[in-house]
Amino acid sequence: MGERWQAVDNYIAAKLLGADDALATTLANNAEQGLPPIDVSAAQGKMLFLLAQMAGAKRILEIGTLGGYSTIWLARALPDGGELVTLELEDHHAKVAHQNLERAGVSDKVDIRVGPAAGSLAAMTGEEPFDFVFIDADKQSNALYVAEAIRLGRSGAMIIVDNVVREGGVLEADSDDERIIGTRALFDMLAADPRLDATAIQTVGAKKWDGFVLARVL
Template identity: 80%
Template sequence: MSGGWQAVDDYIAGKLLGEDDALAAALLNNAAKGLPPIDVSAAQGKMLFLLAQIAGAKHILEVGTLGGYSTICLARALPENGRLVTLELDPHHAAVARENLERAGVSGKVDIRVGPAADSLAAMSPDAPLDFVFIDADKQGNARYVAEAIRLGRSGTTIVVDNVVREGGVLDANSGDERIDGTRALFDMLSADPRLDATAVQTVGAKKWDGFVLARVR
């Protein structure tokens, strides 16, 4: 079945997305520099672009840069005076992302901050509230990252969290996998926090069986 999921993703990309030299180059550079192939798919990247545009985002936060594939998609959604802050733990990943962002022509809109995301978030001020937040980092920190997104956001801020189904692993309360435990903690937090309206959508495709949370700050 997963082969069929990939074929459908390829069909979607061929019909709706077309060729994208900058994103293709980013994936090639990531592979050449030894980054893991865990970027969002092309269709998911375009979804992020559209969601950020629909939100009218001028200030975007991304938690988890990797090689900057999703960063490029989000930066393209910004107006000329827009700004994207993206947080990355690994200095090597951040260096590769800088190369990819420069090649894509969006580096002028992006501020890459290197170090533990929790520390970077704690140092950020809500003076210029976030309009859109994409969280795709260590799953153990998801609930904390969403809480920080609320603090740094405003009424109407859109929050997207990736990888929340984990091929059904989210159902296993005794998995012993800290990524699943972190994802379940995220769902507990979302269900209990009155500041958010949220849902989650399962996905299948090039990234197999997974899903994302879509939330809005009330």
């Protein structure tokens, strides 16, 4: 079944996305530099692009840069004068991302901040509010990241959290996997926080069986 999921993603990409040298070069460079192949799929990247455009996003916050593949998609959605702040723990990843953003021609719109995301977020005070937030970092901290996204986002801001189904692992209440524990804590937080209106969608495809949270700040 997994091969068929991949084949359908390939079909979608061929029909609706087409070839993209900058994105292909980004993935190739990430592999050459030893980054893990955990980027969003091409179809998911285009979804992020469209959602950010539909939200009218002028300021975007991304938590988890990796090699900048999703960053490029989001930066392309910004209008002239727009800004994307992306947070990355690993200095090596941030350097690779900078190379990729430069090649893609969007580095002037992107501010990469390196260090633990919790600290980077806590230091963000007095900035203009964000319109759109994409969270794809350590799953253990997802509830914290969403709380910070609410603090830093405007009313009506859109929040996307990736990898929230984990091939059904989210159902495992007795799991000792910190990523599943963190994901379940995220769902508890979403269910209890009156500042958000949220849902979650399961997905299958190149990234296997997973899903994402879509939330709106009230």
